[in-house]
Amino acid sequence: MSIQLTNIYAIALHHRFQWEEAQNCYVILFPEGMVKLNGGAGEVLNLVDGKRTVTDIVTELKAKFPDAPDLDQDIIGMLELAIEKAWLRQIN
Amino acid sequence: MTQASLGQSVVQKEIQAQNNGVAANVTQTQPLWLLAEVTYRCPLHCAFCYNPTDYDKHTQNELTTEQWIQALRDARRLGALQLGISGGEPLLRDDIEDIVIEAKKLGYYSNLITSGVGLTEKRIQAFKDGGLDHIQLSMHDITEEINNFITNTKTFELKKKVAAMIKNHGYPMVLNVVIHRYNIGHMRQILEMAEALGADYIELANTQYYGWSLVNRSQLMPTKEQIDEAERITNEFREKQGSKMKVFFVVPDYFSDRPKKCMNGWGEVFMIVTANGDVLPCHSARVLPNIEFPNVKDKGLDWVWNDSPAFNKYRGDSWMKEPCRSCAEKEKDLAGCRCQAFMLTGDAEGADPVCSLSPNHHVITRAIEDSRNPVIASQPIIFRNDKNSKAIIAGELHDRVKDFHALP
Numbered sequence: 001m002s003i004q005l006t007n008i009y010a011i012a013l014h015h016r017f018q019w020e021e022a023q024n025c026y027v028i029l030f031p032e033g034m035v036k037l038n039g040g041a042g043e044v045l046n047l048v049d050g051k052r053t054v055t056d057i058v059t060e061l062k063a064k065f066p067d068a069p070d071l072d073q074d075i076i077g078m079l080e081l082a083i084e085k086a087w088l089r090q091i092n
Numbered sequence: 093m094t095q096a097s098l099g100q101s102v103v104q105k106e107i108q109a110q111n112n113g114v115a116a117n118v119t120q121t122q123p124l125w126l127l128a129e130v131t132y133r134c135p136l137h138c139a140f141c142y143n144p145t146d147y148d149k150h151t152q153n154e155l156t157t158e159q160w161i162q163a164l165r166d167a168r169r170l171g172a173l174q175l176g177i178s179g180g181e182p183l184l185r186d187d188i189e190d191i192v193i194e195a196k197k198l199g200y201y202s203n204l205i206t207s208g209v210g211l212t213e214k215r216i217q218a219f220k221d222g223g224l225d226h227i228q229l230s231m232h233d234i235t236e237e238i239n240n241f242i243t244n245t246k247t248f249e250l251k252k253k254v255a256a257m258i259k260n261h262g263y264p265m266v267l268n269v270v271i272h273r274y275n276i277g278h279m280r281q282i283l284e285m286a287e288a289l290g291a292d293y294i295e296l297a298n299t300q301y302y303g304w305s306l307v308n309r310s311q312l313m314p315t316k317e318q319i320d321e322a323e324r325i326t327n328e329f330r331e332k333q334g335s336k337m338k339v340f341f342v343v344p345d346y347f348s349d350r351p352k353k354c355m356n357g358w359g360e361v362f363m364i365v366t367a368n369g370d371v372l373p374c375h376s377a378r379v380l381p382n383i384e385f386p387n388v389k390d391k392g393l394d395w396v397w398n399d400s401p402a403f404n405k406y407r408g409d410s411w412m413k414e415p416c417r418s419c420a421e422k423e424k425d426l427a428g429c430r431c432q433a434f435m436l437t438g439d440a441e442g443a444d445p446v447c448s449l450s451p452n453h454h455v456i457t458r459a460i461e462d463s464r465n466p467v468i469a470s471q472p473i474i475f476r477n478d479k480n481s482k483a484i485i486a487g488e489l490h491d492r493v494k495d496f497h498a499l500p
Binding site: 014016020022023029030031034 | 122124169170171173174199201203225226228263264266292293295335338340
């Protein structure tokens with residue numbers, strides 16, 4: 001699976017992404033299941049909005065976490081996982 | 093209702109399966125899943141229903157709409173996210189629309205778990221407008237004959253209509269098929285039917301033996317060979333079909349060497365509020381001895397979850413006995429199902445007898461043998477209905493429940 005930097009993704013149909021105060025994390029909810037996202041994963045998916053490109057997401061997160069090493073790879077890795085899990089759909 | 097969230101449910105599998113980028117969830121101190129069993133009334137009479145056989149006692153004292161809404165609010169405050177609206181047949185209540193609206197307002201991901209009986213265009217439109225997230229429809233077989241036999245109703249054509257209605261309203265198609273002796277030979281056709289209906293998810297839930305299905309265990313249990321074949325067909329279908337439709341195959345615990353991690357642990361993620369307001373950590377917990385389950389009419393859910401003796405009773409592992417206590421695998425299954433241990437062995441703290449290390453494992457071996465005994469297996473099915481529930485309460489079907497340590 002190859003992710004192009006110009007790709008734009010949105011949360012998949014029938015899935016809901018939301019912040020959970022009680023769990024102190026982002027979650028993805030879908031029929032018959034849910035996943036709690038750790039901090040980094042939540043930050044990435046929080047920017048997946050059907051408008052930003054992968055480049056936009058990387059740029060924003062780099063600005064937010066300037067000291068994090070290998071951020072590009074982590075973000076791409078997270079997006080790959082999310083696509084494999086069918087949490088995301090590509091819209092362009 | 094179906095057996096969707098019994099034992100190793102999908103939510104648990106997801107929680108356990110994720111690790112890359114996803115927090116592992118070993119000790120959960122908040123409920124994630126609220127199951128609202130809003131009524132035990134049901135137009136279907138399924139032989140495998142896991143509802144309590146004495147449900148007839150709880151058809152007259154159901155919670156009011158206001159009490160349900162309060163329970164939803166309280167559970168949401170505790171962290172509950174997934175809401176299952178189940179029964180019985182929830183659509184027999186006329187306030188599901190109100191419950192759905194409140195669930196949406198509170199931020200639940202809500203799921204109506206239904207047989208489809210009572211779902212009309214008007215109601216599904218109201219659910220859509222109110223923010224219901226999905227509908228899980230129970231299907232029984234590809235043949236009218238088996239559908240109508242096992243549910244003891246003529247509902248085959250209706251289910252196909254309801255499936256189309258769900259799809260037309262833009263809902264994901266989530267099917268649950270309880271698997272037993274009468275439909276296990278049709279696995280490929282069942283999967284093809286699901287594909288033809290445009291299913292997004294299908295759960296093939298091998299019958300687990302609680303409630304009515306325990307009473308009918310010898311009549312329902314397939315053979316190990318049938319289960320292996322069903323699993324093989326399922327895997328083959330998955331490979332051929334790709335990721336378009338998610339297929340979950342719930343492995344039957346009687347044919348495993350180790351028990352299921354029941355409910356992902358007692359009081360770990362699940363909270364069930366039953367029709368009359370009893371709050372349970374699992375569907376059948378009321379069979380257990382020496383536990384008083386709180387009721388939402390008397391106690392708030394915060395106290396129930398955090399402080400009640402009932403919810404704390406089997407948390408952690410200090411209650412375990414040998415061979416579980418010193419078992420290297422105890423974290424994997426937490427000694428299995430407390431209800432199954434008690435019902436089948438009389439010891440609620442003992443190992444689930446499904447485990448081959450249990451000193452009582454022979455009760456499982458014998459149950460499997462009984463199901464192959466033509467004399468026992470040809471006893472009539474006791475269908476889930478009010479008449480049979482009353483008879484069981486009155487002790488009239490004693491022969492069918494005498495091997496169990498409480499009424500299933």
